[in-house]
Amino acid sequence: MSCLIFGLYANLGFIFGQNSKRIYTTLSNAYPMQEITGLELSPKKVEYLKFLFKKGDLVRTTDISSQLGVDPSTSTKTIGDLAESGYVEHIPYRGVRLTEIGQQYAEFMVNRHNILSLMLSHYGLSSEEACEEASRFEAFVSKSAVDSICKSMGHPTMSVCGKIKHVSCGIP
Amino acid sequence: MSCLIFGLYANLGFIFGQNSKRIYTTLSNAYPMQEITGLELSPKKVEYLKFLFKKGDLVRTTDISSQLGVDPSTSTKTIGDLAESGYVEHIPYRGVRLTEIGQQYAEFMVNRHNILSLMLSHYGLSSEEACEEASRFEAFVSKSAVDSICKSMGHPTMSVCGKIKHVSCGIP
DNA sequence: CAAATAGTTTGGAATCTATACAAACAATGA
DNA sequence: TCATTGTTTGTATAGATTCCAAACTATTTG
DSSP states (O other): OOSSSSSSOOTTTTTGGOOOOOOOOOOSSSGGGGGGSSSSEEEEHHHHHHHHHHHOOOOOOHHHHHHHHHEEEHHHHHHHHHHHSSSSSEEEEEEEEEOOOHHHHHHHHHHHHHHHHHHTTTTTTHHHHHHHHHHHGGGGOOOHHOOOOOTTTTOSEEEETTOOGGGGGGOO | OSSOOOSSSOTTTTTTGEEEEEEOOOOSSOOGGGGGSOOOOHHHHHHHHHHHHHHOOBHHHHHHHHTTTHHHHOOOHOOOHHHHHTTTTTTTTTEEOOOOOHHHHHHHHHHHHHHHHHHHHHTOOOHHHHHHHHHHHHHGHHHHHHHHHHTTTOOOOOOOOOOOOOGGEEEE
């Protein structure tokens, strides 16, 4: 049921600001993914996280800015926000990488995108349309809804725009 | 194909601001609904339009503010925006009503909501969950996607949160 | 009919998000 | 080491949404 990634979630109460209420003090306990609504980040920030996830390891702010079509100063600022929220670590003049939490969160972002795209493709949208459409609204679709959809589709492992992982289900 | 309401669309190029390119000069010609992307309004403004549509005729700004949980001054301001964009007519100290275009647009907003809710309910979400979820992201789902989904579902006339109309299909 | 009351709008201000430009700064390679 | 390239900081703008307090209008009541 609570299926997509996020087997563990920790130590980030303070990070999600107004969106979360509790503070967790350990990093290794398995918390139910209820702790994440999936609505913590703005569409733009979701884009950043998905890009970082796909790019992997240390990513230059300039790569981000050119990819997302914004000024380098803009990406630096936004990365600053994400760092403040604990999703990324920023080494000035060197690059950005996802924190452990950021990695998990980003994986959910990517899975959500893929699941929603796959869903839309079942309604006659082309892969490109489905992907584009999902990108527009995915930031506003809750984790719980995504879980329902995923389950209902039989936990697919492939979407029109990439693989889907089901970490806590044991399905790669 | 191009199915939900909006058999005609007119005279509002200037109104949709940066989102539309052309200006139409007649009000009674039938334009394909391509003219509307469905992405013209923010989620909040979509809420306003849906509420006005359901309430019908002249609605007091205070009704809106209490319904949407904002200060009366806020609803007055937002209604001002919608009036400027041509969706509503505001008679100060009296009330607000949808313009002809606003009426058509609002009907699309309601249909979109209902179609998306129905879709979600097919994935195991309860009526309430589906409705709530749809409300969160519907403003970012394009008319063309909604049309595909609607068609793919066989142009249903009933959703989990209300009737669905298919004006240009001749289905009530 | 005029005044009190209830309802509505305006003006001002704050916040949040996203953005770019220019200037300062850091890293790297010649 | 210094010039070039890449990155960050500081400043500023814009749009969306919000509320508060003050001004205003309409309606009810005496």
